[in-house]
Amino acid sequence: MMLKVENLRVEVEGKEILHGVSLFVKEGEVVALMGPNGSGKTTLIMTIMGFSGYKVTEGRIIFKGIDITHLPVYERVKLGIGLAFQRPPVIKGVKTRQIIEIAASARGRKVDVYELAKELDFVDFLDRDVNDGFSGGEMKRSEILQLLAMDPDLLLLDEPESGVDLESISLLGKAINKILMRDVEPPPDKSMKEIKSKRKSALIITHTGHILNYVDADRGYVLIDGRIACEGNPREILKTVEKYGYGECLKCV
């Protein structure tokens, strides 16, 4: 098991947002997290990453068998969790090149920033301050680039494709797959089952499911009003929601 969230209750600014959420991500699994605006998806992954302001009042977060519920963010990064923000912050005075180096060193890695940036067509942005004046899609590419440098074992991706044009989504999808498959030898000498068992894990928040056209998701959850309402095949869930709305998911609760 890569990640296990057990009966998590989380308060933000004194208000309970997550009312006992349980979910898991197995080793090699890619899991989609869906749900209406304001249902608590970002709150959940910010809590898994350990940001202050998200107060766990009940429940536990277990990562690779370790209880990380009260560990600081940098310890979670060291253990192998990486997050791409829904709305990444602007950091004036820090160059994109520097943040990529910092991201790599947080995991004890040294990377060739230029080579990595080439993969995401991002070389021209390396000497600009982090996210300063970046377009929505450029910020998303910058986030994935930092994750490429970090090489986490569990990726938390908060709407990686939102605001990204169709061509760049395929670029992002390829980069995400590259992180997921880093230490896996390509087929045909390996079976799909074997490949998946060695793949890294991801929890991906998506509204449209576009990113799932590039990154093969195994399971999906629907979060509604701070509670898991449904678990199943992510493509089927998306189809159902498109047709009937999230109200249909509530019938499962």
Ligand SMILES: Nc1ncnc2c1ncn2[C@@H]1O[C@H](COP(=O)(O)OP(=O)(O)OP(=O)(O)O)[C@@H](O)[C@H]1O
């Ligand atoms: N700092 C805060 N103060 C007050 N309420 C907050 C704060 N942060 C989050 N919330 C509330 O928590 C709820 C869940 O927010 P969250 O960002 O987790 O939703 P989400 O599922 O990610 O939505 P979206 O799909 O729009 O990104 C919202 O009602 C939001 O207004």
Ligand SMILES: [Mg+2]
């Ligand atoms: Mg969100």
